[in-house]
Amino acid sequence: MEGGRVNLESVHAVIPAGGAGTRLWPLSRQSRPKFLLDLTGAGRTLLQQTYDRLAEIVPPDQIHVVTGPAHAPLVQEQLPDLGGLFVEPSPRDSMPAIGLAAAVLARRQPGAIIGSFAADQVITDTAGFARSFRQAVAVAEAGMIATIGIEPRSPSTAFGYIESGDLLDVADAPSARAVSRFVEKPDAATAAEYVRSGSFSWNAGMFVGRTDMLLGHLARLQPHLHAGLERIALAWDTPDRQRELEDTWPTLTPIAIDHAIAEPVSLEGGIAVVPGAFDWDDLGDFAALHALGNAGSSDTVWVDGSGYAHAEDGTTIAVVGIHDAIVVRTDDALLVTTMEHAQQVKEVPAALKRDGRTDLV
Amino acid sequence: MEGGRVNLESVHAVIPAGGAGTRLWPLSRQSRPKFLLDLTGAGRTLLQQTYDRLAEIVPPDQIHVVTGPAHAPLVQEQLPDLGGLFVEPSPRDSMPAIGLAAAVLARRQPGAIIGSFAADQVITDTAGFARSFRQAVAVAEAGMIATIGIEPRSPSTAFGYIESGDLLDVADAPSARAVSRFVEKPDAATAAEYVRSGSFSWNAGMFVGRTDMLLGHLARLQPHLHAGLERIALAWDTPDRQRELEDTWPTLTPIAIDHAIAEPVSLEGGIAVVPGAFDWDDLGDFAALHALGNAGSSDTVWVDGSGYAHAEDGTTIAVVGIHDAIVVRTDDALLVTTMEHAQQVKEVPAALKRDGRTDLV
Known part of the structure; x- marks a missing residue:
């Protein structure tokens, strides 16, 4: 198997399944959001397709979903073999969701690596995705946080971009480069310039890192959030889970992983980007759905x-x-x-x- | 009552209720065409509104509908007080439909006058309509066939036009003029010229005439059609009605009253036009429906x-x-x-x- 030297035993995939997909109304609703729908006509929902893609790389019991109480029953129904379900009492953006999984899994399996992948993205080249994933795991083993940057097909203004810098020298991750910076959705002229330069990729929000590294960054950069997550993780596998969640979750800083870790750590040189040469779409709206051939x-x-x-x-x-x-x-x-x-x-x-x-x- | 000298005792209104209204799909269907729908939100269907408008002028038992067997039950349900229902076995255009009513009513009441008005037109100024109707009856009493020409609100290319000539000298019809000619739907430039000239009106397909005059024109111009209608009329109020309808109706020439009588007789100077100064719309499509404020x-x-x-x-x-x-x-x-x-x-x-x-x- 390609990249076979990468050890996947301690690698967990985390799927934050939130977001309403309001640009896909009236198909997508608060009660049955985008990721719970079979938008591509594949016979599998976007969440199931995400799970299927990850299950080709890691065992099902190492795949976890973080979602809200309203969607937990449907998630369990759609993914009966899922390793774990983290039910967040209320949505507080991606950092608390991913941080909760990281904190709990770090206690269960010290040194565990987690990769976070949104529940509502479409990739058909699963082999290409797996190759990037393995390089990202190799980067994570080396102590950096890895992201997978999608090779841009067009100067889209719908996505954020990642500027890559020098090639790194990481075993089993020959394509990994340091991230120079993350940039928000650009205007059309800037996007065209990015694509022309060849050193920018689309930010698909895919992050892979050792839990101890992620939690270490969090402790430094968002100490209040980190402390709250640690309290919940300590109680997670005990009868106190629900009480601790109810007490602490509402106090956690609502923040995206991009702002909490990716952007500040990239300025310190701690983030690497692995190229994603596979097809990718976030199905942001009906035009994207149609462009996919639907x-x-x-x-x-x-x-x-x-x-x-x-x-x-x-x-x-x-x-x-x-x-x-x-x-x-x-x-x-x-x-x-x-x-x-x-x-x-x-x-x-x-x-x-x-x-x-x-x-x- | 204005125009009170006009005698309405022998005046019958005939409503040909055919036509699918295919430009109003999917509201209008073969099984529930335009005239059976409440398209204006008035609480009454177009057919009922047509009936209501006529019932302000002539008694209900002098109002008749000609329709097909598929729509007869709904017509009766919508108009329980209707004077008569002529069920044509199959649609053969407007001349056989109106001619059938004329032939039957002429036998029942020699010298009867009929006015024919489509089932799917909208007029809110019913008093204005009644004034034109009375002038048209006066013209019919004088032996001519009258039409009501709608004063054009715009250079529409959706309607045929009527060119009026000299003012006639008909008692109780001071505005009646000879019809110079009927013209088909014009192009935009021609329509603009028509409206500018002031001597053209819209052809709303409203015809009023003495049954003996109508049948006389028909005997001259469409002898085969006339003979068939007379055979059916002879059997109408007898047990032979259905047999005669089944035998003869399918042999009748399918032709519009415009082509069978209005156009040829206008060339002989036998058609008069009375101005219609009221609002009028044929609700031809959804744009017309919207323009009406819906x-x-x-x-x-x-x-x-x-x-x-x-x-x-x-x-x-x-x-x-x-x-x-x-x-x-x-x-x-x-x-x-x-x-x-x-x-x-x-x-x-x-x-x-x-x-x-x-x-x-």
């Missing part, structure tokens, strides 16, 4: 029209005179827009929420 | 969008980034288009028919 599921009549049309109830859709249309029908709602306005769809659940139509959000 | 029925969320959105099932519609949109949702179908393409909607049921989806047509 034309919807219903028998649509297109008269001087084109785009994505999907009726969950199988009813016939007719589109007349609109190109690049997006039409999505559920039993209780209907979205009509165009590819150009796909990102604006998030304003619909926001407006419904303001109007008290929480049943539709 | 914005749809559902609680629509418009984000950078506008237009007509209607969900028959009351579900929430969201339109993002499309202006002048048309969105119509029924339990089994969905139409998405724009005002600009409203006329093209008829291509959808045509395409469905070709595909054998007769359940949706």
Whole structure:
């Protein structure tokens, strides 16, 4: 097996499964968010596809999901062989979620490595993903935090970027480079410049690190958050888990792993990036879904029209005179827009929420 | 009462209720066409509104509907006080339909006058309509065939036009003029010229005439059709009605009253036009429905969008980034288009028919 010298015995995959996917309304709802849906028509939900991809690399009992209480039952139903389920009482962004898993797994298996991968991304080249994953594990074994940077297919303004610097000399990670900096979603001109330079990749939010390193960075950079996570981890495998969660979780600093660790540690030279040469999409909106080759599921009549049309109830859709249309029908709602306005769809659940139509959000 | 000298005792109103309204798909279907729907949200269907308008002028037992067997039950349900129902075994255009009513009523009441008015038109100024109707009856009493020409609000290319000539000298019809000619739907430049000239009106297909005059014209111009209608009329109020209908109806020439009588008789100077100064719309498509002030029925969320959105099932519609949109949702179908393409909607049921989806047509 390629990269076979990398030891995966102590490697755990953590899938933070949060986020509503409001730009995929009305398919994606608070009660059945994006990751619980089979958006690609693969017969597996995005969460299941994420799990399947990781289960080719690590054993199922080393795969864990962090999610909220509302989604825990469906997660368990969709992933019956899952190693562990971390139920966070309320969403407090990605650092508390990943930090909780890190703190608990570090106590159970000192020196454990965790890799964190979002629940709602699509990758079909699982072998390519596995190759990058193994290099990232090698980097983690060497004591750095690794991220996988996706080779950009286009100067997208929908993603953050990672600038890579010098090649590192890490055993079994020949492509790993130091991260110069993480940058937020750029404007179009800047994105084009990034892609032209050849030294930028898309930030897919994939992080791999030794739990002791992650927790060490956290103790330095976010001591309050670290202390709270350690208290919860101490109680986790005892009868006190629920009480400690209830007491401490609401006090944790809500912060993303990018801001808590990735960005500050990159400035210290502690983050490495491994290139991801595989296809990757975060299915951010219906235009992304359509670009992936999904034309919807219903028998649509297109008269001087084109785009994505999907009726969950199988009813016939007719589109007349609109190109690049997006039409999505559920039993209780209907979205009509165009590819150009796909990102604006998030304003619909926001407006419904303001109007008290929480049943539709 | 204005125009009180006009005698309405022998005046019958005939409502040909055919036509599918394919440009109003998916609301309008073969099984529940346009005229059976409450498209204006008035609480009354278009057929009922047509009946109501006529019942202000003539007694209900002098109002008749000509329709097909599939729609007869709903017509009777919607109009319980209707004077008479003529069920045509199959649609053969407007001349056989109106001619049948004329032939039967002429036998029952020699010298009867009939006025024919489509079942799917909208007029809110019923007093204005009544004034024109009375002048048209006065013209009919004088032996001419009268039409009501709608004063054009715009240089529409969706309607045929009537060119009026010299003022006639008919008692109780001071505004009646001879018809110079009927013209088909013009192009935009011609329509603009028509409206500028001041001597053209829209052809709303409203005809009023003495039954003996109508049947006389028919005997001259369409002798075969006339003979067939007379045979059916002779049997109508006898046990032979159904047999005669079955034998003769399928042999009748399918032709519109415009081509059978209005156009040829106008060339002989036998048609008069009475101005219609009231509001009028034939609700030809969803753009017309919207122009009438109908914005749809559902609680629509418009984000950078506008237009007509209607969900028959009351579900929430969201339109993002499309202006002048048309969105119509029924339990089994969905139409998405724009005002600009409203006329093209008829291509959808045509395409469905070709595909054998007769359940949706």
